[in-house]
Amino acid sequence: MNNNSDWFLCKVTASVTHEMQNILAIIKENAGLMEDILYMSQENLSDSSGSRLLGCIKSIKKQAYRGVEFTSGLNRFSHIVDHAQTHINLLDTAKKLIFLIQRIVNQKGIQLLIEDCEKSPSVTSDPFLFQKAIYLCIECLAEVLQAKAVIRIVIPAVSGSLKKVVFESSNHDIPPSLCSNKISLLPKWLETTEICNQISANVEITTKPFGIIFSIK
Amino acid sequence: MSKKIIKVLLVDDEDDFVSTLAERLELREYYVKIAKDGESGISKVSDISFDIVILDLMMPG
Numbered sequence: 001m002n003n004n005s006d007w008f009l010c011k012v013t014a015s016v017t018h019e020m021q022n023i024l025a026i027i028k029e030n031a032g033l034m035e036d037i038l039y040m041s042q043e044n045l046s047d048s049s050g051s052r053l054l055g056c057i058k059s060i061k062k063q064a065y066r067g068v069e070f071t072s073g074l075n076r077f078s079h080i081v082d083h084a085q086t087h088i089n090l091l092d093t094a095k096k097l098i099f100l101i102q103r104i105v106n107q108k109g110i111q112l113l114i115e116d117c118e119k120s121p122s123v124t125s126d127p128f129l130f131q132k133a134i135y136l137c138i139e140c141l142a143e144v145l146q147a148k149a150v151i152r153i154v155i156p157a158v159s160g161s162l163k164k165v166v167f168e169s170s171n172h173d174i175p176p177s178l179c180s181n182k183i184s185l186l187p188k189w190l191e192t193t194e195i196c197n198q199i200s201a202n203v204e205i206t207t208k209p210f211g212i213i214f215s216i217k
Numbered sequence: 218m219s220k221k222i223i224k225v226l227l228v229d230d231e232d233d234f235v236s237t238l239a240e241r242l243e244l245r246e247y248y249v250k251i252a253k254d255g256e257s258g259i260s261k262v263s264d265i266s267f268d269i270v271i272l273d274l275m276m277p278g
Contacts, residue, residue, distance in 0.1 A: 018275075022231055029237040036244050 010081040017075035091120030109147025136192040168211040176210035228258035229273040
């Protein structure tokens with residue numbers, strides 16, 4: 001990956017998220033210690049303030065675990081600048097990326113669903129550009145779809161050397177031809193095709209169902 | 218027959234984390250020692266035979 005600002009941003013994110021993981025680990029352990037102390041004294045648990053305190057501790061732990069999930073995901077993501085080419089499992093990578101970007105799409109009222117597949121294909125590619133292309137496909141669709149639409153992501157079984165990530169939309173009443181015209185005019189679509197050229201991938205807009213097919217060798 | 222006391226060495230530079238974890242283990246009757254860096258960890262291992270060593274892999278220095 002050659003973009004210096006992306007590299008810088010990822011390096012800082014990797015370092016900060018590592019530190020945040022330490023902070024969350026301390027919060028988790030302290031909540032665990034409070035829980036231990038409460039459980040060790042049956043008297044504490046029997047009164048109402050004891051059970052209220054236990055409820056608060058459970059809530060702290062739940063949020064700390066949630067924080068760990070996000071910071072670990074972001075930490076893993078920020079390491080995509082470490083290697084120019086890596087082995088990429090399509091399903092695993094798409095799932096991890098979707099976990100991180102879910103909120104951006106959800107804010108528009110659009111739901112993202114990824115389908116499990118028995119054996120996910122893998123490719124060797126630039127992890128940064130690969131994930132950016134996947135993200136931009138979702139962004140392009142989200143741009144033209146309306147609230148309550150659903151974007152389903154499917155990774156079909158491999159036929160030949162071409163591996164695909166299929167984005168299909170549903171639950172919207174905009175004519176697919178209008179959507180595809182709108183997408184093709186987006187500056188983001190141009191960016192998507194340019195990135196795909198750099199990693200020997202291809203993107204095409206489909207109308208039945210309306211969506212995008214990303215393919216890579 | 219007396220219960221075997223399990224000896225644990227915690228090696229980590231995060232004071233708050235390591236002291237809380239030590240307290241939790243001690244509540245469960247583990248024998249716990251703390252080392253705040255690799256060097257003191259090695260020195261503690263040569264003094265006592267620990268059953269478990271929990272080691273942070275990325276410490277400063």
